[in-house]
Amino acid sequence: MKLIGAEEVNQALTWPALVEAMRAAHRFDEPAVRDMHLASGSGNLLVRSAWFPGRMLGVKAVTVFADNPRATPPRPAVQGSFILFDGDSGAPVAVIDGAAITAWKTAADSALGADLLARQDARVLLMIGAGAMAEPLIRAHLSVRPYSTVLLWNRSREGAEALAGRLGDIPADVTVCSDLRAAIGQADVICSATMAQTPFIPGDALPEGCHLDLVGAYRPDMREADDTALQRSRLFVDCRDTTVAEIGELLIPIRNGLITAGDVAGDLFDLVAGRAGREADTEITLYKNGGGAHLDLITAQLIHDLLDGLPE
Structure with missing residues (x-):
């Protein structure tokens, strides 16, 4: 059994390869998935399992x-492991760094969603939030659209400026913004990855034809976009089974009667198959990245395949 660390993961993967692996995997039958979530204070334990029969x-x-990250000294916000099992024998074949899989999986999930839903002429990307996921999300989005401008907004301007400093090699102009509403109004694609529990993205500021990629919320009590954003948008998710009834971004407005589960037009299985998608350049599309367990599995399988044959 291989032990695969974060450095090996980062050396093996590329955004185009992972996005295409995810696209290809959504042409198969839907997998069995199961999630478990425990929380205490600011700590969370997430256990996610998936099986492509x-x-x-x-x-x-x-x-x-x-x-x-605010501790002294700072500690990683995400820690853990992924165990990959052989589909024929059930034997464990690899233990892979969980934080690395999470970062690559999450960003590629959003990039695939944007590739399937964002306008082809999208050139301005707005990144809301400057935490650990912001940089991989930007780099993943750049692999599916040739953005000329990347706008950054964060509650702390210092955080956005630090993020800008890590993006000096990307083929786009990077600008730190102070006015969130104004930045939203300029964007073709808006990606948000925050720990917000109270909605703060104003739906009335969304420009026609934009694509809203919501990443941050992962618990039933978390939301990033307000009711107006959901009402103005055509709604999509990565996986119905692990998103619609489990994450506050959709669960709360469903419980409040604002929308129904039937208002979700499709997930990645529908989008890849061409059963759903953007219907007009003026349409606002909203994609909730729920981080489906099957996406972790797809990522782990690709890592294992790329490193297969190397010494354990």
């Missing part, structure tokens, strides 16, 4: 401690 199966256990 006859092909592969695996389970990821990670902790998310939001206060860790």
Whole structure:
């Protein structure tokens, strides 16, 4: 059984390869998935399992401690492991760094969603939030559209400026913004990855034809976009089974009677198959990245395949 660390993961993967692996995997039958979430204070334990029958199966256990980066010394916010099992024998074949899988999976999930939903002429990307996921999300989005401008907004301007400093090699102009509403109005694609529990993205500021990629919320009590944003948008998710009834971004407005589960037009299986998608350049599309467990499995399988044959 291989032990695969974060450095090996980062050396093996590229955004185009992972996005295409995810696209290809959504042409198969839908997998069995199951999630478990425990929380105490600012700490969270996420256990996510998935099984593509006859092909592969695996389970990821990670902790998310939001206060860790502010500790002295700083500690990682996300820690854990993914165990990949052989689909024929059930034998464990690899243990892979869980934080690395989470970062690559999450960003590629959003990039695939944007590739399937954003306008082809999208050239301005707005990144809301400057945490650990912001940089991989920007780089993943750049792999599916040739953005000429990347706008950054964060509650702390210092955080956005630090993020800008890490993006000096990307083929786009990077601008730190102070006015969120104004930045939203300029954007073709808006990606948000924050720990917000109270909605703060104003739906009345969304320009016609934009694509809204919501990443941050992962618990039933978390939301980033307000009711108006949902009402103005055509709604999509990465996986119906692990998003619609489990994450506050959709669960709360469904409970409040603002929308119904039937208002979700499709997930990645529908989008890849061409059963759903953007219907007009003026349409606002909203994609909730729920981080489906099957996406961790797809990522782990690709990592294993790329490193297969190397010494354990």
